[in-house]
Amino acid sequence: MKGLIDSHIHLDDERFDYDRKELIKLAQLAGINRFIVPAVSVNRFPAVLALAKEYDAVAYTLGLHPYYINQHSATDLEFLAQSLQDSGAIGIGECGLDFHLKDLDKDKQKLIFEAQVILAKHFNLPLVLHVRGAVDEVFQVLKTHNYFKAVMHSFNGSIEQAKQIINQGVYLGFGPAACSPQAHKLKKLVEYLPIENIMLETDAPDQPFYDRYGKRNLPVDLLRVNQDIAAIKGVEPETMAIQTTANVKQLFNL
Numbered sequence: 492m493k494g495l496i497d498s499h500i501h502l503d504d505e506r507f508d509y510d511r512k513e514l515i516k517l518a519q520l521a522g523i524n525r526f527i528v529p530a531v532s533v534n535r536f537p538a539v540l541a542l543a544k545e546y547d548a549v550a551y552t553l554g555l556h557p558y559y560i561n562q563h564s565a566t567d568l569e570f571l572a573q574s575l576q577d578s579g580a581i582g583i584g585e586c587g588l589d590f591h592l593k594d595l596d597k598d599k600q601k602l603i604f605e606a607q608v609i610l611a612k613h614f615n616l617p618l619v620l621h622v623r624g625a626v627d628e629v630f631q632v633l634k635t636h637n638y639f640k641a642v643m644h645s646f647n648g649s650i651e652q653a654k655q656i657i658n659q660g661v662y663l664g665f666g667p668a669a670c671s672p673q674a675h676k677l678k679k680l681v682e683y684l685p686i687e688n689i690m691l692e693t694d695a696p697d698q699p700f701y702d703r704y705g706k707r708n709l710p711v712d713l714l715r716v717n718q719d720i721a722a723i724k725g726v727e728p729e730t731m732a733i734q735t736t737a738n739v740k741q742l743f744n745l
């Protein structure tokens with residue numbers, strides 16, 4: 492396998508601090524030669540930028556993740572806008588809405604998210620979207636701004652929702668969660684989706700495979716994601732790799 496791109500991996504995570512270099516090398520040896528690393532809050536921007544400087548294989552996006560909604564401020568939005576201007580960011584994110592965790596202020600989430608959609612449109616950059624329990628709400632914001640240059644990472648909506656979303660050209664990202672034998676609904680969804688609309692991700696170190704629960708998910712695991720999703724689709728892993736890589740290149744203008 493060669494030329495795979497991990498469309499969503501948190502390589503800056505401190506859980507990779509002691510063996511990051513080796514893990515990146517091992518993934519590269521397995522044919523994964525590009526990693527898209529989304530920053531999640533302004534205090535992670537320096538680490539992500541440093542990573543891209545150190546590794547040619549790392550591309551990055553900058554954004555304000557809904558998990559950290561209590562930390563984000565208007566100043567952070569301004570800093571994001573400024574950072575987008577003079578950095579090599581290839582997109583905006585990770586941003587979006589998370590209505591799953593009840594203690595995250597929904598109204599503030601909407602404000603911070605919508606501001607990032609406006610920024611993305613202004614800079615003509617793709618959005619890396621985190622969507623949990625809020626597929627319709629996130630899609631509505633995209634529709635309001637008529638801006639669909641985006642990927643919904645680790646998608647977990649219905650086939651009905653997916654239909655409308657891909658019709659607007661938004662990509663859907665899938666990782667280890669879709670590979671679990673218990674994930675019947677997700678598997679049905681992947682079965683239904685054309686591979687032209689799919690991106691692959693590890694979301695490492697989060698979202699470990701069902702059989703490695705509690706451990707880190709690793710950069711090299713994209714290979715397994717590619718294999719498993721290809722099997723669900725009934726296509727050759729090579730075909731899956733080529734198409735999903737083309738999808739990532741298309742959206743992120745790589």
Ligand SMILES: [Zn+2]
Pocket residue numbers: 499501529585694
């Ligand atoms: Zn993420």
